[in-house]
Amino acid sequence: MRKSYVQLRSELNYDDLIVELRSDFTQIPDHRAANVVHKLPDILMSAYAIFSLKYPSLLCFEQQSAVERTNLQSLFGIEKICSDAQMRRVLDEVSPDQLQELFPKRFDLLTRVGIPADYRFLKKYLLFSIDGVHYFESHKINCKRCLEKQHRNGQSSYHHSMLGVALVHPQRREVFPVGCEAIQKQDGVSKNDCELNASKRLQDRLFEAYKDQPAVIVEDALYANEPHIEQILGNSWDFIINVKPSSHEILFKHFEARKERGQVATLVLKEGKQEHHFYWRNNVPLNGKGNVRVNFLYYEQHNGKGKPKCFSWVTSLRLRKSNVYDMMQGGRARWKIENEGFNTLKNQGYHFEHNYGHGYNQLSNVMALMMLLAFLIDQIIQASNRLFNDIWTAAKAKNRVWERIRAIFIIRPVNSFNELFVILADLYSVQLE
Ligand SMILES: [Zn+2]
Structure with a gap:
């Protein structure tokens, strides 16, 4: 049996x-x-x-x-x-x-014991949360891969960072790393690497390893840009990416104008003393022009005292009354890679920032x-x-x-x-x- x-x-x-x-x-x-x-x-x-x-x-x-x-x-x-x-x-x-190839092999093991089935988001997708982390800094020790920073006093400092990706779920405690990409100088390139370059390599690597998975990429506002979104959509994957008024002024202005004209859908949900206020509009231009159109969700969390907490995301998944609560939770699950992942590595016995060599x-x-x-x-x-x-x-x-x-x-x-x-x-x- x-x-x-x-x-x-x-x-x-x-x-x-x-x-x-x-x-x-x-x-x-x-x-x-x-x-x-x-x-x-x-x-x-x-x-x-x-x-x-x-x-x-x-x-x-x-x-x-x-x-x-x-x-x-x-x-x-x-x-x-x-x-x-x-x-x-x-x-x-x-x-x-x-070593990167060992992560998809562990994912196969997770699949054998049914863990991804428990991590389905909206009964279908897997949330891959991506975030950058800084784990090494020195004024002295360096290697040919180090990112170099010139300081005003003439000194240099050297760094290593990485982009980590983990399978997360809003209601699940464990996060499972599925891959990563070092932000470091590449072969034959003398200038510094950056998070966006590393992210491009990471998407290629992820898609190569997990192309059969229905992934939703969850990221912070740095990634809400056209080339990155086009890369995700080109892989037939989906995304929920945080956006901020400071980084996406045109998008927010467009949304506000629609809101004033009553062209924005709204929903209020009560949960104990908390109220969740959702405002959304599907199919809006990310930057006012250009080809990339996104669905925009603005959310306020009211706790009965003080100012509400506000968050907003763009997503490729169509927003509906029936899914905005889940979408908000999916967007907020991005923090799990930081809270349950990197912070555990830094503070729960793994000594992430210690230089082991x-x-x-x-x-x-x-x-x-x-x-x-x-x-x-x-x-x-x-x-x-x-x-x-x-x-x-x-x-x-x-x-x-x-x-x-x-x-x-x-x-x-x-x-x-x-x-x-x-x-x-x-x-x-x-x-x-
Ligand atoms: Zn180095």
Whole structure:
């Protein structure tokens, strides 16, 4: 008999996900000679282990106890552990494109256990929320990929940023990264990269990987421009993009004029003490002229005191009385990538802004990708594994769960994550099923 999604999800565990990941790592080409002592999958798995175990620095990982070395072998399948210097040297030359391919593979796994089915927006679409994040800054350390900023005092500073994409849903806590694009200097280009260039590459990459998915791209006002919208529509995807009076003056003036003439649809919904006021008009020009026409939604949230909160979006989905509430929630779900994604990476044990190694070429990007991959696998476990959630509830903070996992990993030999979780459950008197 076929297993239900609930059953399949309950069977997901770190150990199987790590075996699958290691198998994917064996497919990544090694640029070095064939007779190297430390094989690339071991080095990649070591980097993954750093982020999976939330080591605060590469040095902490380097100073392993004998037990840690045993556990790295048994839990992560690492045969030979390399030095941190070697890890940096080898990963600096790994192609980020090869690591990018691991995200759609994890999405296939999510599909196998029915998670995208739970994330349907308007019963049909998947919301892909995209946002930029800054994760490295230095006045000294730099590589050939760094974005460079000249300051008035003559000094330069160096940065790395990325655009992240995650599957989100207004009512769901977990966000699942589905890809990313580094905002960094490209091969053969000496000038700085920018968010809009990276976004163009990202759309191509996303569409290549997820063209079968009915995606709705959710983004902030920077992306409400004609070339970007045309690229999304060219892929037969949809969008909900935030717009602001300051960035889209003509659009807002056009809408206000229509509103004064009574040519705008309205709806007020009451929810407890809250009132939701919607104003919309379909098929308006994005910039007053040009070919791109959009549907415009203006929303006010009244809480009974003070000024209402106002938001507005343009979308390719036709606005109706029956969907404006959902559209507002879809537009606001954009923040989930920042709140549940990047902020978790920065503040919930992942040390996103810590420099785990910069290198000369791709290391900074490769380390960021490995961290995002570790976060994705953690989110899969969080969305599916009952024991993990019970331990999290008992420990009260997720940071504490990671700390305890690492503490056990350092001092006690274990054969699997499953065994480690059972020890942790015992510590917190969590009942096993
Ligand atoms: Zn750099």
